[in-house]
Amino acid sequence: MTEIPIRICVNGEWRDLTVKPYERLVDSLRERLGMTGTKVGCGEGECGACTVNIDGKAVLSCLTLAAQADGKQIKTIEGLRKGAELHPIQKAFVEEGAAQCGFCTPGMIMTAEAMLGQDPNPSEENVRKTLANNLCRCTGYDKPVKAILKAARELRGANHE
Amino acid sequence: MSISFTPSAYYRPDSLREAVALLSNLRGKARLIAGGTDLLVMKPSGVDALIDVGVLNLNYIKKKEGTICIGAATTVDLVENSPLLAGWPYQVLPEAAKSMATPTIRNMATIGGNVCNGSPAADLCLALMALDASVSLVAPKGGRTLPLKDFHVGVNRTVLAEDELLAEVLIPKSAGGASFLKLRRHQTAVDIAVVNVSTRLNCVNGRCVDARIVLGAVAEKQICAQKAQGLLLNQIVDPGVIQKAAEQAAEEARPIDDIRASASYRKRMVAVLVRRSLELSAGRCRA
Numbered sequence: 001m002t003e004i005p006i007r008i009c010v011n012g013e014w015r016d017l018t019v020k021p022y023e024r025l026v027d028s029l030r031e032r033l034g035m036t037g038t039k040v041g042c043g044e045g046e047c048g049a050c051t052v053n054i055d056g057k058a059v060l061s062c063l064t065l066a067a068q069a070d071g072k073q074i075k076t077i078e079g080l081r082k083g084a085e086l087h088p089i090q091k092a093f094v095e096e097g098a099a100q101c102g103f104c105t106p107g108m109i110m111t112a113e114a115m116l117g118q119d120p121n122p123s124e125e126n127v128r129k130t131l132a133n134n135l136c137r138c139t140g141y142d143k144p145v146k147a148i149l150k151a152a153r154e155l156r157g158a159n160h161e
Numbered sequence: 162m163s164i165s166f167t168p169s170a171y172y173r174p175d176s177l178r179e180a181v182a183l184l185s186n187l188r189g190k191a192r193l194i195a196g197g198t199d200l201l202v203m204k205p206s207g208v209d210a211l212i213d214v215g216v217l218n219l220n221y222i223k224k225k226e227g228t229i230c231i232g233a234a235t236t237v238d239l240v241e242n243s244p245l246l247a248g249w250p251y252q253v254l255p256e257a258a259k260s261m262a263t264p265t266i267r268n269m270a271t272i273g274g275n276v277c278n279g280s281p282a283a284d285l286c287l288a289l290m291a292l293d294a295s296v297s298l299v300a301p302k303g304g305r306t307l308p309l310k311d312f313h314v315g316v317n318r319t320v321l322a323e324d325e326l327l328a329e330v331l332i333p334k335s336a337g338g339a340s341f342l343k344l345r346r347h348q349t350a351v352d353i354a355v356v357n358v359s360t361r362l363n364c365v366n367g368r369c370v371d372a373r374i375v376l377g378a379v380a381e382k383q384i385c386a387q388k389a390q391g392l393l394l395n396q397i398v399d400p401g402v403i404q405k406a407a408e409q410a411a412e413e414a415r416p417i418d419d420i421r422a423s424a425s426y427r428k429r430m431v432a433v434l435v436r437r438s439l440e441l442s443a444g445r446c447r448a
Contacts, residue, residue, distance in 0.1 A: 002170045021171035021211055024201075044202045045266060046351050057238070057268040063201045064269070065194065067171050068213055111265060132350035133263035 006070040010035070011079025019066040026050045026061035029076060037077035037106045041135070048134035051107035052076050058114035060133070077106035080113065088158070089113055089151040096147040100138030108134045112148045120156050124149060166204035168192075173213045177299050177328060183212050185301050185324035193326060195234050196269040198262075199278045219273070219328060222246070227334040233273025233327045237261055237285070240272055249445045250292060250339035250361050251332065257288035257341040257359065263350050273327045276309070279317040280353065282378040286313075287359035288341050289330060290375040290383055297329040306331065313382035337363030337371060338445025340438040344430050346421065354378045355422045358410075358434045362398060362442040369393045374406065374435055379414035379427050386410035389435070398443045407436035 003018045010033065017032055029035045029052070041049030043062045050062040053075040080087035086094070089109050099105040108131060115122060115130045122130070127148050131141060172191075174180040184191055190209040194200055219232035222243045229245055240246065240258040247255075261267060261275075261284045275285045276296065286309065294309045301324055309330070313319055321327065339361035343354045357377040363370050372393040374386040389410040396402045416427035 004171050021168045022166060045198055046349070048263075048265060051265060058265045059269050060198075060265060063197045065171075065197065065201070065211070065213075067173070067211075068194070068197065068215055070173070115264075130264050133265035 004067045004070075006067055008066075008069050008071070009073045011075060017066065021065075021067065023066045024062055025052070025064040025066045025069050025074075028066040029061065029074075035076055035078050039103055039106060041103070041107075045133075046135065047104070048107040048111065049104055051110045051134065053110055053114045053117075056114060056117055058111045058133075075110070075113070077109060080109070087113070088154040089116070089148065092147040092151040092154065093144070096143050096150060098139065098143040098147040100136075104134055104136045104138075108136070108144050108148075112144075112151065116148075116152055116155060120152060120159070122149075122152060165206035166208065168208045168211050170210040171213065172210060173216055175216045177217060177326070178301075180212055180214065180217060181299055181301050181324055181326055183210075184326065187212075189323040193277075195271040195274045196236065198266050198270045199274055214273075214326075229332040231272055231330045231332070233276075233329060234271050235273075237267040237270045237272065237275070238264070240285070241267065250335050250337050250363075250442075253288045253291055253339035253341050253359060253361065254285065254332070257284040257343075260284055260341065260343050260357075266351065272330055276312065276330065277319060277321065277327055279313050279315075279319050279382070281316060281380060281382050282353040282357060283383070284341070284343065284354065284357060284377070286383050287357055287375045287377045288339070289332070290385065291339055291341075291359040291361040291373045292332050292335050293373070295331045295333075296327055297331060298325050299328045300325040304328075310383075310385060315381045335361070337361055338442040338447070339373075340441035340445065342434045342438045342441075344434060352421075356416075356427050356430045356434055358431065358438050360435065360438040360442045362393070362439065362446050364398055364443065364446045367397050369396055369398050372406075374410050374439070376410060376414055376431055376435075378421075379416040379431055384413065386413040386435070388413060393439075398439075400440075403436055403439045403443070406439060407432045410435040 039049035041047035045063045052061045192208045194211045219234035221232040241255045297306045341359045343357040359375045361373040372390045389406045392406045411428045411432040414431045416424040
């Protein structure tokens with residue numbers, strides 16, 4: 001078994017890891033780095049609970065090998081808040097009651113974060129389309145969609161200041 | 162994760178020559194990995210090594226002497242938004258890309274993966290075949306280029322030799338209007354097509370001079386409905402001709418029953434989708 005040395009930048013901090021050839025990025029994040037905010041749901045790319053952002057794009061960390069992420073910028077749910085202050089998307093999820101059991105929430109928020117990075121003013125339809133890869137079995141989607149639109153308004157406002 | 166999918170080596174070659182040398186040395190025991198959205202779901206057994214195509218510089222869409230060249234590792238989201246593919250008939254490829262899976266999967270999945278996976282329902286393959294695309298293959302002994310329609314030999318089977326890799330997809334200069342349509346169950350966005358079709362029509366003064374009708378998920382691979390195409394050639398493209406061609410295309414489909422639909426339903430839907438797709442193509446041809 002070859003062990004592969006990789007260097008990944010997680011939430012702004014470069015980390016050196018030695019991983020297995022078939023090791024999933026989600027397992028490196030959770031088990032090697034202790035970042036358990038990213039969830040493992042289906043493991044087949046259907047549920048989106050494992051969504052993280054790589055180089056600004058939302059991707060599924062259960063279908064990404066750790067070795068493929070070598071040299072890349074990875075953002076996880078742990079990287080969003082600034083000190084004690086939640087990110088506007090996180091805040092909006094709390095305010096809108098967009099989380100119930102919370103298992104899908106990190107994935108939804110990371111999908112939203114990447115989307116708002118590319119499109120600061122998405123239509124409701126686009127938010128719904130973009131969330132197609134995030135399954136929720138508790139609240140459904142109305143509250144997350146509302147929360148994301150609210151966060152988008154908030155972020156646009158903040159950028160004008 | 163399946164315990165059978167435990168490759169013991171991982172390579173990240175930075176040249177095509179090195180990549181095909183690895184494939185050759187590993188004699189069928191290695192698998193290429195690009196987006197991972199098929200391989201890491203299938204987790205096939207008997208894979209000893211992975212060869213990551215991520216640093217082969219195959220992520221591009223460019224134009225060379227009228228031909229649009231798309232690197233095999235180009236992700237689907239780039240295909241969706243490429244200015245080189247804006248305008249008919251090329252826009253049929255972004256149209257197919259937008260219908261594929263979900264935005265998150267499209268950020269990862271690659272055009273080469275969609276082609277090499279060899280699913281008879283692969284959305285991009287249909288649009289590419291409607292555009293007469295070909296594929297450029299590289300092996301240690303050299304390269305070859307062949308029409309995409311000759312690349313697949315069955316479900317998940319291609320003509321790729323064990324030391325050969327798909328480097329580029331080529332779309333020749335094309336004309337006319339084109340369309341891609343897909344019927345799928347709407348419980349989940351990630352589900353594949355029940356039936357998908359792509360058509361291209363080129364008309365001069367309303368008379369058809371070139372026609373493509375490509376059918377997906379109704380045979381062991383994507384197929385051109387040759388006889389239906391023949392019914393359109395040299396005809397004034399009116400609703401009657403379109404209807405006849407659509408019915409003929411359904412005759413040429415040879416679907417199976419599976420969990421998504423019955424064979425007889427698929428055949429009927431081929432007629433509906435081909436009719437609508439030809440109407441759209443004809444409209445876009447005039448546009």
